[in-house]
Amino acid sequence: MKLFRTLISVDEALRTVLAYAKRTGQEELGFDDALNRVLAEDVHSPVDSPPFDRAAMDGYAIRGEDSFGASPTKAVRLRIRNKRVEIGAGEGFPIQTGMPIPKGSNAVVMLEYTKERGSDLELFRPVTPGKNVSFIGEDVKKGDVVLKEGRVLRAHDLGMLASIFKSTVRVYKRAKLGIISTGDELLDPSVAGGSGIADVNSYVLTALTKKIADPRRIGIVSDDYESIKTAISAGLDDCDGLLTTGGSSVGKRDFLADAVSDLGVIKFHGVAIRPGEPTGFGIIKDKPVFVLPGYPVAAISAFEMLV
Amino acid sequence: MKLFRTLISVDEALRTVLAYAKRTGQEELGFDDALNRVLAEDVHSPVDSPPFDRAAMDGYAIRGEDSFGASPTKAVRLRIRNKRVEIGAGEGFPIQTGMPIPKGSNAVVMLEYTKERGSDLELFRPVTPGKNVSFIGEDVKKGDVVLKEGRVLRAHDLGMLASIFKSTVRVYKRAKLGIISTGDELLDPSVAGGSGIADVNSYVLTALTKKIADPRRIGIVSDDYESIKTAISAGLDDCDGLLTTGGSSVGKRDFLADAVSDLGVIKFHGVAIRPGEPTGFGIIKDKPVFVLPGYPVAAISAFEMLV
Numbered sequence: 261m262k263l264f265r266t267l268i269s270v271d272e273a274l275r276t277v278l279a280y281a282k283r284t285g286q287e288e289l290g291f292d293d294a295l296n297r298v299l300a301e302d303v304h305s306p307v308d309s310p311p312f313d314r315a316a317m318d319g320y321a322i323r324g325e326d327s328f329g330a331s332p333t334k335a336v337r338l339r340i341r342n343k344r345v346e347i348g349a350g351e352g353f354p355i356q357t358g359m360p361i362p363k364g365s366n367a368v369v370m371l372e373y374t375k376e377r378g379s380d381l382e383l384f385r386p387v388t389p390g391k392n393v394s395f396i397g398e399d400v401k402k403g404d405v406v407l408k409e410g411r412v413l414r415a416h417d418l419g420m421l422a423s424i425f426k427s428t429v430r431v432y433k434r435a436k437l438g439i440i441s442t443g444d445e446l447l448d449p450s451v452a453g454g455s456g457i458a459d460v461n462s463y464v465l466t467a468l469t470k471k472i473a474d475p476r477r478i479g480i481v482s483d484d485y486e487s488i489k490t491a492i493s494a495g496l497d498d499c500d501g502l503l504t505t506g507g508s509s510v511g512k513r514d515f516l517a518d519a520v521s522d523l524g525v526i527k528f529h530g531v532a533i534r535p536g537e538p539t540g541f542g543i544i545k546d547k548p549v550f551v552l553p554g555y556p557v558a559a560i561s562a563f564e565m566l567v
Numbered sequence: 568m569k570l571f572r573t574l575i576s577v578d579e580a581l582r583t584v585l586a587y588a589k590r591t592g593q594e595e596l597g598f599d600d601a602l603n604r605v606l607a608e609d610v611h612s613p614v615d616s617p618p619f620d621r622a623a624m625d626g627y628a629i630r631g632e633d634s635f636g637a638s639p640t641k642a643v644r645l646r647i648r649n650k651r652v653e654i655g656a657g658e659g660f661p662i663q664t665g666m667p668i669p670k671g672s673n674a675v676v677m678l679e680y681t682k683e684r685g686s687d688l689e690l691f692r693p694v695t696p697g698k699n700v701s702f703i704g705e706d707v708k709k710g711d712v713v714l715k716e717g718r719v720l721r722a723h724d725l726g727m728l729a730s731i732f733k734s735t736v737r738v739y740k741r742a743k744l745g746i747i748s749t750g751d752e753l754l755d756p757s758v759a760g761g762s763g764i765a766d767v768n769s770y771v772l773t774a775l776t777k778k779i780a781d782p783r784r785i786g787i788v789s790d791d792y793e794s795i796k797t798a799i800s801a802g803l804d805d806c807d808g809l810l811t812t813g814g815s816s817v818g819k820r821d822f823l824a825d826a827v828s829d830l831g832v833i834k835f836h837g838v839a840i841r842p843g844e845p846t847g848f849g850i851i852k853d854k855p856v857f858v859l860p861g862y863p864v865a866a867i868s869a870f871e872m873l874v
Contacts, residue, residue: 292757295774307762358752358764358861415774419863422756422767445665449729450599455614457665460729467602467722554665556726 267532276527277541280548284433284500291421294413296471297431303407305424308397312360315368317392320352320381324367324389335375335382352381361393368392400424435473438499439465440491442506442516443554446480460556461505468563469503483507485515492519492549501547503563506554516551520544526551536561574839583834584848587855591740591807598728601720603778604738610714612731615704619667622675624699627659627688631674631696642682642689659688668700675699707731741781745806746772747798749813749823750861753787767863768812775870776810790814792822799826799856808854810870813861823858827851833858843868 268276286300315321322338326349330336338352346363347353353362361368366389373385400406406420407413413421413431421429441459449458462477469475476499481491488507495502507516517529517540524544529551531539535558540551552559575583593607622628629645633656637643645659653670654660659681660669668675673696680692707713713727714720720728720738728736748766756765769784776782783806788798795814802809814823824836824847831851836858838846842865847858859866 290757292770292773295777311762311764358750415771416867418774419767419771419867422765422770423863425754425756425758425761425765427757427761443665447732449732450597450734451732454732454734456618458729458732460726463599463729464722464726466599467725470602556730560723560726 267530267537268528269532273528273531273539273541277548280527280543282546284435286430287433288428288430291418291426291429294421294429294431295415295418297413297434299407299409299411299413299429300432301430302405302409303421303424303426303429305400305402305404305406306426307400307424308402309400309423310394310396310398313393313395315355315357315359315361315392316394317368317370318357319355319368319370319372319392320374320383321347321355321361321365321368322352322383322387323347323349323365324387324391326350327367327369327383327386330373330383330386332384335384336386337377338381338383340376340379340381352383366390366393435500436476436498437469437473438476438478438495438502439469440478440481440495440502440504441554442481442483442488442504444483446506448480461552461554461559464556464560465503465505465552465563468560473500483515485519488515488519489523492523492544496544496547496549499547502549503552504549505552505559514538516540517542520549520551524549533561574837574844575835576839580835580838580846580848584855587834587850589853591742593737594740595735595737598725598733598736601728601736601738602722602725604720604741606714606716606718606720606736607739608737609712609716610728610731610733610736612707612709612711612713613733614707614731615709616707616730617701617703617705620700620702622662622664622666622668622699623701624675624677625664626662626675626677626679626699627681627690628654628662628668628672628675629659629690629694630654630656630672631694631698633657634674634676634690634693637680637690637693639691642691643693644684645688645690647683647686647688659690673697673700742807743783743805744776744780745783745785745802745809746776747785747788747802747809747811748861749788749790749795749811751790753813755787768859768861768866771863771867772810772812772859772870775867780807790822792826795822795826796830799830799851803851803854803856806854809856810859811856812859812866821845823847824849827856827858831856840868 338350341351341353344362347365367387369387375382439462441462445457446459447454447456459480466475466477478495481487507514520526520542524542526542529540538553542549645657648654648658648660651669654672674694676690676694682689746769748769752764753766754761754763766787773782773784785802788794814821827833827849831849833849836847845860849856
């Protein structure tokens with residue numbers, strides 16, 4: 261009988277797989293459609309953020325210098341301006357968090373430390389210039405790289421794209437991964453009322469693949485060499501790569517590694533994972549083919565480690 | 568000015584929200600469409616798994632008793648049966664992992680410990696009865712509850728459903744969550760070339776919501792009491808709940824909590840999270856309304872804690 265002569269380590273297997281990892285094509289998407297996609301560009305901010313000097317608190321925009329000397333027992337009195345115009349010495353402008361502070365002002369005194377007296381304003385605390393203000397470009401400067409090529413876009417990254425008005429982004433296309441189960445004994449569990457051995461792997465791998473690529477369930481192929489070769493060739497015509505399960509070991513009906521060798525090159529076969537030892541990886545027509553074990557737990561563990 | 572008189576703890580806020588959590592309606596889905604959905608039924612297995620006594624290794628099915636005394640230096644010799652019939656004393660049947668063992672056999676001796684000699688078989692190790700066999704119903708017995716109501720279905724759960732030929736499952740419908748941003752200053756970042764203050768929250772919350780519900784971006788509503796009330800009412804006609812951001816604090820233009828009180832009941836307002844303090848929660852027409860802060864990091868932290 262055949263046995264695995266050498267098992268390679270998981271690290272080595274992973275290095276081999278990554279060495280053959282290829283980027284798929286690119287596409288331009290609305291930023292809000294790009295959740296969980298991989299960026300294909302460095303994103304430079306087209307704007308400053310904040311776009312202007314803005315209040316970081318509710319209160320009054322003033323010239324910080326005017327508040328010096330204010331204390332709970334000795335208020336400083338300013339005039340309230342209700343129009344957004346340039347303010348001068350001894351003036352204050354009522355302001356909400358996030359609003360631009362008016363020209364001439366350089367600080368915000370919090371509402372809690374003020375009291376309105378008719379058209380005047382009393383301050384009970386001093387603020388230094390710059391206090392409670394976010395200055396233009398403080399978070400992001402125009403031209404800064406805010407997200408790098410290769411990043412998987414999460415919800416807060418979409419928020420970053422929104423905040424800089426980056427309405428579309430270039431991302432890599434999702435790879436189409438064909439999924440083949442092999443085994444004469446397998447039955448499709450989506451057909452109600454079945455009993456016997458269900459093709460579990462096609463469905464678990466489809467669900468796992470959804471996170472990273474576009475799964476195409478090819479279905480069940482019987483345990484003979486020609487059927488398997490035909491299914492692999494046809495699958496690769498339509499997909500960017502394949503996951504096969506079953507027939508991956510070295511028994512009499514374990515044709516997968518031989519079929520991959522025959523159609524292309526097998527890069528490794530036999531990995532030091534348990535369960536998942538009979539795992540292989542090959543390249544056919546420049547596309548990756550993962551040869552995973554048939555036993556579902558083994559197939560899942562091999563998938564999680566390598567794909 | 569208004570201030571939060573009391574901040575409730577995150578625990579208390581969460582308990583309040585959960586007390587009003589309601590199950591949405593149910594629907595029947597193909598098991599392979601149910602990824603990340605919440606089960607609305609206890610799933611009882613309609614079958615035994617394995618469905619028969621099956622080989623757990625490649626090798627030969629035998630009567631374990633026949634192998635007693637075998638050793639590397641003293642082989643036991645059996646006759647090979649090549650037809651799947653009931654085997655008797657002194658007989659072995661070649662078998663692959665996962666195949667049913669023939670009647671009369673009760674153990675599998677691994678291929679590694681055997682040698683074929685014409686129509687005979689030599690064994691070099693003894694196996695006890697039951698060795699390398701998975702017995703019928705060993706994993707799951709017919710009628711067993713394999714997945715409970717309320718479970719979020721992951722990839723391996725779909726594998727479980729596949730393995731027992733449970734082709735459809737009853738799940739809860741995804742709740743429709745309407746998302747409203749308030750603020751006169753906000754601009755829609757999906758419109759290219761914008762500058763100013765982008766409505767970040769609508770997009771981040773939409774992306775975050777996708778994991779747990781069906782988000783409906785309602786858009787930007789201006790900072791006035793009537794517009795906000797109208798938007799909340801209209802949003803609840805169409806959705807099972809709402810997330811609002813902005814205007815959640817106690818400043819002059821913070822109308823959200825008042826609007827919710829006016830239309831229904833505010834259950835809390837002010838939570839001891841930083842950032843995220845000005846967070847509220849109310850019930851209008853039996854539907855939940857989350858009043859989240861406008862500052863994006865605060866809105867995200869409040870969402871992650873409570874929604």
